[in-house]
Amino acid sequence: MNTDGFDLIGDVHGCGDLLESLLEQMGYQRRNGVYTHASRRAIFLGDLIDRGSHIQKALEIVRTMVDAGTALVVMGNHEAHALKHCLGQGGRGFTMPRAGGRSERVMLETLQQFERAPRLWASYLEWFLEMPLCLEFERFRVAHACWDETLLRPFLNDHPDGGIDRHFLAAASVQGSPEHRILDRTTRGTQLRLPNGQVIRSMDGAHRSVFRTHFWARSPQSYGDVVFQPDPLPPEFEDHPLRDEERRRLVHYESSQRPLFVGHYWCEGIPSLPTANIACLDYSAVRGGRLVAYRFDGESALDAGRFCWVSA
Ligand SMILES: [Mn+2]
Known part of the structure; x- marks a missing residue:
């Protein structure tokens, strides 16, 4: 197929x-x-x-496109989560998450909508396992949440197509393993813990002890310089200085690198670009926001005029 350009599409949920x-x-x-x-x-x-009311339809549209070669897909943290909780030990069959547990709550809509189609759901789990963690092209890169070159370069040397398998997934369930770091960093990005055990209450009512951080600040000084999530930090944390140890745990995607497309961060409002080489395409479609695409034609400086969306 002749491909003149790529339409990158954010979190469908x-x-x-x-x-x-x-x-x-x-x-x-x-x-x-x-x-x-x-x-x-x-x-x-x-x-x-997860979360939305037409999950089977979304999966059917995307899988048929990927199978036919009219689309590509990378793994999100929700597909990784489903794999971790549903793929049976030893790679055979699949199991349901523990009733009443946090995993079941995250997957509630998915499990309900597939209640009468367990074999179809099992076939989608197999398909999730085929999703690459990231994609790298000559002119751009794609990951669900973050591109950490120091982790992804060795990974891509061993897995040139970005794909993982059951062994990788099993190893990634061990906290602190190299596989866990790669999967977690790429699909969930970096987070920082609030000092002194403090928590913030987010819009969905949950109490959180960590906040999501971005990876494009050149020399961040405070929490406010790196926070990237719809819930603002309470004012007393905005100016809280970053400690060296925290700064070392952050990732920096250089402005000279090729354009990078991510989703994941529940942005709101009219789509905009945080930098000329990074676009986040998650604009909270499932929470009444926008389902957003970026129509990429190989440009090295991204252009906010190339966003395109439908409002929920
Ligand atoms: Mn996500």
Whole structure:
């Protein structure tokens, strides 16, 4: 297929109906049941499942596109979470998360919507395992949450297509293992813990002792310089100085590197670019925000005029 450009699409989270609208708006047409564009391909940034009300539809659209070669996809933390909690020990069959546990709450809508289709769900779990953790092209890169070159370069040397397998997944369930660091960093990014055991209450009502941080501040001085999440830090933490040890745990994606596309961060409002070489495409579609795409044609400086979206 001739590919003139790529349409990168943010976290769908079960918004299958919005996804259809977005694809149609961008000129994709359903041919033999597969959304296809005459000259472009889509790239999904992960987190297709959980939370939304049309999860099966979202998965069907994306898997048929990937199978037909009209789209690519990378793994999100929600697919990684589902694999971790549902793929049976020894790689055979699959299990349900513990009733009433946190995993079950995260996966509630997915489990409910697949309640009568366990074999279909099992086939999607197999498919999640085929999703690469990241994609690297000559002119751009893709990851669900973060590109940490020091972790990903050795990983890509061993796994040139970015893919993992059951052995990698099993190793990644051990906290602190190299596999865990790669999977966690790439699909969840970096976080910092609030000092002195303090917690913030986020918009979804949860109490959190950590906050999500970004990876493009040149020389960050305070928590406020690196926080990246819809919940603002309480004012007393905005100016809280970063300790050296915290600064060392952050990642920095240089402004000279090729453009990078991520999702994951529940942005809000009109899509905008944090830097000329990084675009976040998660604009909280499943919370009444926007399902956002960026129409990339190989430019080295990204252009906010290339965002395109449908509102929930
Ligand atoms: Mn995510």
